[in-house]
Amino acid sequence: MRQKIQKINVFQKIIKKIVSILIYETYLLQFQDYSTDRFFADIRFFLKNKLKVVTGKKIEWTSKAKIIFFSSIFFQLVFSFLIVHTFNLSIIFPIIALLVLFFALSPVFFVFLIFSTIIFFPFDFIFKKIVILRAKNKIKKYRKNIKVIAITGSYGKTTMKDAISFVLSKKFNILKTEGNKNTILGISQLINKKLDESVEIFIVEMAAYKIGDIKELCDLVLQPDMSILTGINESHLERFKKIENTINAKFEIIQNCKKNGTVVLNADNELVVQNFREYLKDQKIYFYSSKNNPLSNYRFKDKIFYEDGSGIYFEINDEFENLGQIKTPFLSNYIIGIVMSCMIVGKEFGMSFVEIKEKVENLQQPEHRLQAIKAKNNILIIDDSYNGNPDGVREAIDALSLFVKRRKIYVTPGLAEVGEKNRELHLEIGKKLAGVADMVILEKNEACKFIKEGLLQNNFLEKYIKEYDSIFEAHIDLDNILLGGDVVLFQRGRNEFLFKWIRSMVN
CATH class of the missing domain: 3.90.190.20 (Mur ligase, C-terminal domain)
Structure with a gap:
């Protein structure tokens, strides 16, 4: 009896491992926005890492993910059946042979995921075009009464978006992109679902998987009134191949900002400071810094750090006066730059220092980010x-x-x-x-x-x-x-x- 239970436990572990591989490979495909070349790069690493599933990374079971996943299972079953039938692998127990072969093929499930993605590409392409066209028509309807703030960068996009939207919500009705839905389809779906005449400011986080992606997003929102670039680094070099491509991709947010718009840049990022003049047009420009960079429009002093984890306190000045003390629950110096960017944006939208200070002191540290x-x-x-x-x-x-x-x-x-x-x-x-x-x-x-x-x-x-x-x-x-x-x-x-x-x- 004990041996039987042990065999059942082993079988359950095998099934659990196989299912985790199938779901994880599907997650990787979704994470790379169903781009088969980027997905294949992730798969190479996954295989090299001995099929080690990174726990905590959960797939979002959208309709597309479900269709791709179950279609791939179907194709893998068909392939397994053809092998069993062609080579007559089991005359007595064909079902068992089929299942054993199916399970044995689970590490190469990615092949069937790629096949399914290619098969359904025409239908997906048409669906995307319809969603994007609806979004373009809808934003044209409301755009003249809405200000658009676009945010991109190799890091810090989501934190910047959440901070600025929280501060501006003091006086304005805000619509912002949700979570990490920062691609053309995700933003278009948000526009179709939630944009209406009540929205005063639309804050859009923009992701780039290749050169041209951010331009396409800027075109979708009819060029941002304000563009924020948080920084550029070596992240996602496997996507862009070289840092020059990353620079060109990220600076599309500046190139495609309105000519009379506003640009906000991170003065602490060398690649931003070295390259911004090449892309800037006639926009108004501001800088923020957590290191008192001379380019910054604000300065800080008298920083106090609390080792109990309660945060950082500091005083902030503009070029004319001491504006007072800011208290934040953040651990890292980068919050000083975030506060300065909130000061810049808030002032541009007519908010007072007191109003901005009240909001930034109530910012909450994002989960799982310091x-x-x-x-x-x-x-x-x-x-x-x-x-x-x-x-x-x-x-x-x-x-x-x-x-x-x-x-x-x-x-x-x-x-x-x-x-x-x-x-x-x-x-x-x-x-x-x-x-x-x-x-x-x-x-x-x-x-x-x-x-x-x-x-x-x-x-x-x-x-x-x-x-x-x-x-x-x-x-x-x-x-x-x-x-x-x-x-x-x-x-x-x-x-x-x-x-x-x-x-x-x-x-």
Whole structure:
């Protein structure tokens, strides 16, 4: 009886693993906006990583996702049946042979996903065109009474969008793009569903998968009245192949801003500062900075950081006067730049400093993005598990460095989608961590081996580097590692076990 139960448990685990592979490969296709070439790049990494499913990444079961998923299962079953029938693999138990072959083919489910995507492309293309055409007609109807703010960048888009919309909501009726629905289809669907005569400001987060995407989005909204570029870095180099293509793609938001519009740029980003003059037309231009860059229209001073995780306080000045103290629940210096950008945008829309200050002091730290969580035994958890870009990592390590009275522990599986910059960026992370962290916890993979190399090159003791076969295993072992008063930062590597563990540490 016991052996029978064990066999059932093994069978259940096999089925669960197979289903997780099928769903995860479908998630990767959806994540890459059903682009088969970008999807194939993700699949190569997935296969190279021994079919390791990254937990915590959930597919959104849209109608399209369901059609592609179940069609692919059907095609895989048909293919399996043809093999069984052609080679007469089982005369007595054909159904069993069919299922065994189907399960055995699960790692190459991506082939059938690609096939289904190609088969349904004409229908999907027509559907998209209809949705986009409806959105264009609708926005033409209301555009003269609506101001459009467009936001893009290699990082910080969503945080910027949420902060600005929260501040402007003090005086205006706002419509903003939801979550990470920042493509032409997602924005068009939002316009068709929610844009009406009551909307005064439409705030649009714009994503770029290739050169021309942001221009298309700017054309959709009939050119933004205000364009904000949060920064450019090496994120998604596998998409753009070289940094020059990323620069051209992101600056389309400036090129396609109205000629009498307003442009807001990050003065701390070298690639933005080096290139903006080439793309600027006759727009009004402002800069913001979290480092008191001379280009910035505002300055800050007397910054105070609180190690209990309650945030940063600072005073802010414009070119004429001290505007007063700002209190925010954020841990990282980047919030200073966000506050300055909110000042710029709010002032452009006629808001007073008092009105803007009231709103920015009530901004909430986005979940899983340098989110401070107070836990048992005076342990402070910093959940940065949604952060996966180089500038975000630099900002996270800088934030960790501010804790001088706590043991500092850094947990990461490394970065993805950085292409040929993989070694260079992870060596830099290791070098930066060597001067900040007391312990570094890594996943054994191609990225983290360079973090370890960077740590050791900069005299970090190997005994304080812990490596695990998966980031999931690292999270399981945390109870044996953490001591009272520690601060532990999770950079990237989101998974459901991590979130459950965090909840258990708080309750």
